[in-house]
Amino acid sequence: MNHSARMLSDSWKVWLSEHGKKLLLYARSRCESMEDAEDIMQESIARLWRYQEERAHVPPDVPLAFATMRHIILDYGRKVGRRHKNNQKIINFTAQDDVWTDPALEDDEDAAALRKELSGLSEKLREVVTLKIWGELTFAEIGKALNISQNTAASRYRYGLEALSQAMKAKKLQRNG
Amino acid sequence: MDNSLLDIEKSLKKLKMPEASDTALWRLEDLVDELASDGVVAEQSPQTGEHRSGEWFNKLQRQPRLLFYSVAACFLACMGAGFYGFDQAAQRTNAGTEVAKASELRMQADDKLISSVSAPEDVVQINREDSASVNASTMSMEFVRSDTVVEMLAVEEGFSEDRNAFFRVERYSVLDSDIYKDPTSGHTVTLQQTSNEERRAPVTFF
Numbered sequence: 265m266n267h268s269a270r271m272l273s274d275s276w277k278v279w280l281s282e283h284g285k286k287l288l289l290y291a292r293s294r295c296e297s298m299e300d301a302e303d304i305m306q307e308s309i310a311r312l313w314r315y316q317e318e319r320a321h322v323p324p325d326v327p328l329a330f331a332t333m334r335h336i337i338l339d340y341g342r343k344v345g346r347r348h349k350n351n352q353k354i355i356n357f358t359a360q361d362d363v364w365t366d367p368a369l370e371d372d373e374d375a376a377a378l379r380k381e382l383s384g385l386s387e388k389l390r391e392v393v394t395l396k397i398w399g400e401l402t403f404a405e406i407g408k409a410l411n412i413s414q415n416t417a418a419s420r421y422r423y424g425l426e427a428l429s430q431a432m433k434a435k436k437l438q439r440n441g
Numbered sequence: 442m443d444n445s446l447l448d449i450e451k452s453l454k455k456l457k458m459p460e461a462s463d464t465a466l467w468r469l470e471d472l473v474d475e476l477a478s479d480g481v482v483a484e485q486s487p488q489t490g491e492h493r494s495g496e497w498f499n500k501l502q503r504q505p506r507l508l509f510y511s512v513a514a515c516f517l518a519c520m521g522a523g524f525y526g527f528d529q530a531a532q533r534t535n536a537g538t539e540v541a542k543a544s545e546l547r548m549q550a551d552d553k554l555i556s557s558v559s560a561p562e563d564v565v566q567i568n569r570e571d572s573a574s575v576n577a578s579t580m581s582m583e584f585v586r587s588d589t590v591v592e593m594l595a596v597e598e599g600f601s602e603d604r605n606a607f608f609r610v611e612r613y614s615v616l617d618s619d620i621y622k623d624p625t626s627g628h629t630v631t632l633q634q635t636s637n638e639e640r641r642a643p644v645t646f647f
Contacts, residue, residue, distance in 0.1 A: 273473050273477035276476075277470055277473060284461065289461070302465045310472065374452070397450070397454055425446040
């Protein structure tokens with residue numbers, strides 16, 4: 265590999281170290297397994313590389329990366345089967361050993377309930393919440409990635425949180441009699 | 442945002458997410474190295490090694506409508522071919538029992554047009570005015586739509602002094618199903634005449 269190729273490769277590696285985990289997490293939230301998410305991530309990188317050809321292959325903007333990945337995920341969804349995917353594509357936090365080990369939350373039961381409610385959100389709301397909380401995107405970036413307006417992204421986020429809040433309040437009321 | 446929403450937001454942030462494995466990140470770094478070195482990547486699943494996307498497949502992935510249109514075109518083509526085939530089969534089945542229709546009937550004698558009838562009925566009755574009185578050794582009939590070539594049953598009215606025949610086409614009907622096999626080729630058929638003397642005359646169908 266020559267010097268320029270090495271420089272290019274390094275710049276992408278820096279980019280990946282900064283955003284790779286978020287992208288992978290997003291892919292994971294929309295597909296059935298981490299293996300599938302890794303496939304999607306790899307395909308996304310290859311496609312982004314081609315997209316960036318006219319820009320001398322510099323690493324892409326993060327919203328473009330999410331948007332590209334989203335398209336690939338949609339194709340993935342068609343392949344897997346929409347019905348089957350609807351049952352499975354919800355953020356797969358249910359691999360309990362991997363995802364529920366954080367002792368910071370005071371009440372495991374609340375956290376488990378929150379995960380369940382998050383899974384029950386509509387896809388539109390859940391996607392925005394995922395990109396905002398774990399993708400760490402701004403509303404403007406979310407809008408760019410999902411091809412919606414910034415205000416729509418913010419509204420969906422607020423609706424998502426409100427739905428979760430109400431659901432959690434109801435759970436607590438139910439628990440406390 | 443009110444406090445309850447902020448609380449939910451905080452709780453969500455505390456949910457631990459599945460971590461990307463080191464192996465996955467190494468694979469991505471390898472991919473980037475590969476892309477940077479030659480710009481060509483074998484797009485294979487890191488899990489199964491299965492080839493996932495060629496150029497054609499990529500195009501289809503980017504344009505699912507392309508796939509839809511391709512399938513629709515194939516479907517329509519198959520339907521068209523099927524209907525044509527059924528139609529042809531029906532004609533063959535009916536050959537010999539049903540008179541075919543021709544859009545136009547032309548009579549020729551020695552390659553000279555002597556009569557033309559448009560849109561004849563199932564059984565053509567060519568009037569006396571249409572009959573041919575020619576000096577000819579051969580007489581032909583051409584059905585303009587080649588797929589409706591039929592055999593002719595003609596009546597010879599008489600003979601001229603120089604033994605040239607007067608032909609009057611009385612009717613035509615499908616007699617020989619073999620004609621359908623190659624309607625563009627010529628066929629010689631037997632003419633039935635009204636006189637007592639039976640004779641054969643070559644009649645060519647084009």
